[in-house]
Amino acid sequence: MSTRKSQELAAQVDLGVLDGLLSFYVRVFEIAVSRHLDDRLAPLGFTGRKGTISSLLLIARHAGIRPTTISTLLGIDKSITVKTVDELRRAKLVTRRSAADDKRAQELFVTPEGAALADKVETLIVAHSDEFFAGLMTREEHDIVVNIFRKAFNRLREVGE
Amino acid sequence: MSTRKSQELAAQVDLGVLDGLLSFYVRVFEIAVSRHLDDRLAPLGFTGRKGTISSLLLIARHAGIRPTTISTLLGIDKSITVKTVDELRRAKLVTRRSAADDKRAQELFVTPEGAALADKVETLIVAHSDEFFAGLMTREEHDIVVNIFRKAFNRLREVGE
DNA sequence: AAAAATTAGTTGAATAATTCAACCATTATG
DNA sequence: CATAATGGTTGAATTATTCAACTAATTTTT
Numbered sequence: 001m002s003t004r005k006s007q008e009l010a011a012q013v014d015l016g017v018l019d020g021l022l023s024f025y026v027r028v029f030e031i032a033v034s035r036h037l038d039d040r041l042a043p044l045g046f047t048g049r050k051g052t053i054s055s056l057l058l059i060a061r062h063a064g065i066r067p068t069t070i071s072t073l074l075g076i077d078k079s080i081t082v083k084t085v086d087e088l089r090r091a092k093l094v095t096r097r098s099a100a101d102d103k104r105a106q107e108l109f110v111t112p113e114g115a116a117l118a119d120k121v122e123t124l125i126v127a128h129s130d131e132f133f134a135g136l137m138t139r140e141e142h143d144i145v146v147n148i149f150r151k152a153f154n155r156l157r158e159v160g161e
Numbered sequence: 162m163s164t165r166k167s168q169e170l171a172a173q174v175d176l177g178v179l180d181g182l183l184s185f186y187v188r189v190f191e192i193a194v195s196r197h198l199d200d201r202l203a204p205l206g207f208t209g210r211k212g213t214i215s216s217l218l219l220i221a222r223h224a225g226i227r228p229t230t231i232s233t234l235l236g237i238d239k240s241i242t243v244k245t246v247d248e249l250r251r252a253k254l255v256t257r258r259s260a261a262d263d264k265r266a267q268e269l270f271v272t273p274e275g276a277a278l279a280d281k282v283e284t285l286i287v288a289h290s291d292e293f294f295a296g297l298m299t300r301e302e303h304d305i306v307v308n309i310f311r312k313a314f315n316r317l318r319e320v321g322e
Numbered sequence: 323a324a325a326a327a328t329t330a331g332t333t334g335a336a337t338a339a340t341t342c343a344a345c346c347a348t349t350a351t352g
Numbered sequence: 353c354a355t356a357a358t359g360g361t362t363g364a365a366t367t368a369t370t371c372a373a374c375t376a377a378t379t380t381t382t
Contacts, residue, residue, distance in 0.1 A: 004321075005358085006227075006229045006230055006232075006233040006358090006359090007233060007318070007319075007321045009227075009229075009230045009233070010230050010233035010234040010318050011315075011318045011319050013219065013223065013226070013230065013234055014222065014223075015219075016218060016219075016222045016283075017218065017283050017286075017287060018215060018218060018219075019311060020287075020307060021286060021287065021290050021307075022290055022294055022303060022306060022307050022310070023194045023198065023286065023289065023290040023293065023294075024215065024286075024290075025307065025310035025311070025314060026187055026190045026191050026194055027191055027194070027195075027211075027215075028215075028235060028236065028314065029187045029310070029313075029314070029317075030187050030188055030191035031211060031235065031236045031237060032236045032317060033184045033187055033188070034188075035236065037184065047367075047368085048340085048367075048368075049367080049368065049369090050188075050192060050368085050369090054179060054185065054188075054189075057177060057178065057179060058174065058176075058177075058179075061175065061177045062174060062175075065174070066167075066170075066330080066331095067330075067331070068167045068170075068329085068330055068331080069167055069170045069171050069174065071167075072167040072168060072170070072171040073171040073174055074189060074192065075189065075192045075193045075196065076192060076369095077369075077370070077371080078330080078331070078332090079331090079332080079333080079334095079369080079370075079371080080368080080369070080370090081331095082331065082332065082333085083368085083369095099330095102329090102330080102377075102378070103330095103376075103377060103378085104329070104330040104331065104375095104376065104377045104378070105329095105330055105331080105377095106330080106331070122178045125178075125182065125184065125185075126178060126181075126182065128184065129182050129183055129184040129185075132184065133183055133184075133313070135316065135320065136312075136313035136314075136316045136317055137309055137312065137313045137316075141309045141313075142183060144305060144306075144309065145183060145305075145306055145309055145310070146181060146182075146183050146186065148298055148302045148305065148306055149183070149186035149190070149306070150180060150186070151297075151298065152190075152294070152297035152298045152302075153186060153189065153190070153297075154172075155296065155297045155298075156193060156297055157168070157171050157172045158168075158172050159296065160165075160168045166329085167329090167330090208338075208339085209338075209339075209369085209370095210338080210339060210340090211339085211340090227359080227360095228359075228360070229358085229359055229360075237340095238340075238341070238342080239359080239360070239361090240340080240341075240342080240360090240361080240362080240363095241339080241340070241341090242360095243360065243361065243362085244339085244340095260359095263348075263349070263358090263359080264347075264348060264349085264359095265346095265347065265348050265349075265358070265359040265360065266348095266358095266359055266360080267359080267360070
């Protein structure tokens with residue numbers, strides 16, 4: 001936990017080139033958001049693996065979605081998604097079955113418990129995101145950034161990697 | 162590497178509640194940016210540890226800066242900063258000395274090699290950030306987001322954790 | 323139709339990062 | 353002067369990630 005003095009020193013540091021870098025801010029906010037959010041999610045049994053929350057919410061929303069779709073969407077290695085899905089299955093939050101039209105593919109479904117947890121998590125992360133950013137930007141600024149990111153993300157997933 | 166078909170499927174997925182979550186976009190862009198950037202930085206000897214690039218650039222810009230200031234600024238555990246600084250020292254990019262006014266504190270300095278690498282890295286990450294986001298948002302949108310994040314980050318470091 | 327290429331998911335080991343608390347010396351506070 | 357807090361260190365445990373090899377299945381090419 002940092003001290004008041006190092007807070008003040010940190011607040012004074014001129015960022016130089018980092019100051020104009022969107023990738024820097026993305027990184028530094030990701031660190032801050034994750035730290036805050038992980039504290040809230042740990043009691044619900046979530047670990048720090050990338051994409052766990054998103055995977056659960058996507059499976060809850062899209063019965064039959066496939067691991068490969070989740071990996072591609074979130075930009076994470078398929079072996080991570082496999083581990084995440086295995087964990088969700090082990091916790092009995094998710095089930096899977098072989099796809100009728102492709103025996104290699106797995107279709108994923110949420111269980112009643114998984115659906116309940118997904119609801120809970122949705123509430124939690126919306127409240128968290130709102131609360132986290134509320135003190136840092138106005139509602140209007142928040143909406144502007146989300147809109148720009150939403151379009152950017154849609155383009156990202158259109159073009160792929 | 163994902164396929165054309167899973168790209169198309171991923172592009173179609175309705176994000177539900179995630180669609181309006183700034184923390185989701187921050188996470189998902191961090192993953193994408195890191196993946197692209199890490200490919201560029203690996204040849205220069207950088208690993209995936211958080212804050213390595215920022216640390217080098219901050220040390221280059223602020224002769225005498227302290228580990229604790231860097232940790233606080235970036236929101237990372239001090240033991241990570243210690244490892245990062247040790248690595249930079251081992252690579253002879255950074256040196257340190259005990260602070261005159263506080264024997265516990267270490268002042269960090271960049272070496273000539275470190276300064277040269279910092280210059281190189283600055284060029285690289287600016288080009289990368291510009292290139293990465295160029296296809297995803299307009300210059301104007303980029304500047305809007307950076308300005309909002311800049312103010313938000315300044316507030317974040319004012320209030321601390 | 324057969325061969326070749328690619329894909330969906332699995333697996334696992336190696337590697338790296340992170341966490342977190344205990345620690346010591348030093349400084350600040352009461 | 354005693355107590356509390358800080359700056360940095362250390363290390364082990366834990367977790368995550370990477371990455372490629374693999375198999376079965378599907379798609380593409382010949």
